[in-house]
Amino acid sequence: MSRLSDFPITSRWPAKNPDILQLYSLPTPNGVKVSIALEEIGLPYEAHLISFSNDDQMTPEFLSLNPNNKIPAIIDPDGPEGKPIGLFESGAILLYLAEKTGKLIPNDPVGLYKTIQWVMFQVGGIGPMFGQFGHFYKYAADKVANNPYPMERYTNEARRLLGVLEGQLMDSAFIMGDEYTIADIAIFPWVRGLSEGYNAAEHLGLSDFHAVNAWVERCASRPASIKGLEIPPRD
Numbered sequence: 264m265s266r267l268s269d270f271p272i273t274s275r276w277p278a279k280n281p282d283i284l285q286l287y288s289l290p291t292p293n294g295v296k297v298s299i300a301l302e303e304i305g306l307p308y309e310a311h312l313i314s315f316s317n318d319d320q321m322t323p324e325f326l327s328l329n330p331n332n333k334i335p336a337i338i339d340p341d342g343p344e345g346k347p348i349g350l351f352e353s354g355a356i357l358l359y360l361a362e363k364t365g366k367l368i369p370n371d372p373v374g375l376y377k378t379i380q381w382v383m384f385q386v387g388g389i390g391p392m393f394g395q396f397g398h399f400y401k402y403a404a405d406k407v408a409n410n411p412y413p414m415e416r417y418t419n420e421a422r423r424l425l426g427v428l429e430g431q432l433m434d435s436a437f438i439m440g441d442e443y444t445i446a447d448i449a450i451f452p453w454v455r456g457l458s459e460g461y462n463a464a465e466h467l468g469l470s471d472f473h474a475v476n477a478w479v480e481r482c483a484s485r486p487a488s489i490k491g492l493e494i495p496p497r498d
C-alpha cells in the first residue's frame with residue numbers, strides 16, 4: 264500500500280491529517296501503552312476511538328487492519344522506506360516506535376534486548392494473567408461462585424508476577440534502572456489497572472509490593488502518562 268487512503272479502515276475512521284500517524288484505540292491497559300509512548304516521544308498522531316459498546320473492533324474496516332479484532336492498532340504513513348505501514352499488537356507497536364525514533368529504548372545491545380525481554384514478559388505474562396484474573400474477579404464472578412479454583416489460580420499467578428516485578432524494582436527507579444523505557448510503559452498500566460480498573464487492591468494484597476507501588480506512581484504521574492491515559496477520550 265502506498266497511501267494512507269489505500270487502507271480500508273480509513274473509510275470508516277477518516278484521517279483529518281493523513282500525513283501523521285493514525286492510532287485506533289480505547290483507553291484500556293493495552294490501548295494506553297501506545298498513546299503514552301507517543302506522548303513521551305512527541306510524535307504527532309491522530310487518535311480514533313474504537314468503541315467496544317458498538318463492536319467497532321468487529322467491523323470489516325477494523326478487521327482489515329487487525330484480523331485479531333483487538334486494539335491498539337496503528338498506521339504510520341511514514342513507515343520504513345517512507346511507505347505506510349499498518350501494525351497491531353501493542354508490544355510490536357512499542358518496539359516499532361522506539362526503533363523509529365531511537366527513544367524509550369537503550370542504545371546498547373544488552374540494554375536493548377533486556378528491554379525487549381521485559382516487554383515480552385508483559386505481553387506473554389502480565390497481560391494474559393492479569394486479564395484472566397480481572398475476568399473472573401470482576402466480570403464473571405457469578406459464573407465461578409461455586410468453584411474457587413479459577414480465582415485461586417489467577418490470584419496466585421497475579422501475586423507471583425507482582426513478586427517478580429518487586430524484585431526487579433527493589434533497587435531501581437524503573438524496570439531498566441535509571442532509564443524510562445517501553446518496558447515501563449508496557450507494564451505499569453496493567454499494574455495500575457488492578458486497583459483502578461478491577462478494584463482488586465485489597466484482594467491481591469497490593470500494599471505488600473512497596474517498590475511496585477512507588478514505581479506505578481512514578482510512571483503514572485509523568486505528564487505524558489497523565490495525557491496518554493485518557494486517549495482517545497471515551498464517548
Ligand SMILES: N[C@@H](CCC(=O)N[C@@H](CS)C(=O)NCC(=O)O)C(=O)O
Pocket residue numbers: 291292293294315320332333334335351352353354386390
Ligand atoms: N496482545 C494484544 C492484546 C490486545 C487486547 O487484548 N486488547 C483488548 C482491549 S485491552 C481488546 O481489544 N479486546 C476486544 C475484543 O477482544 O473484542 C496486544 O497487546 O495488543
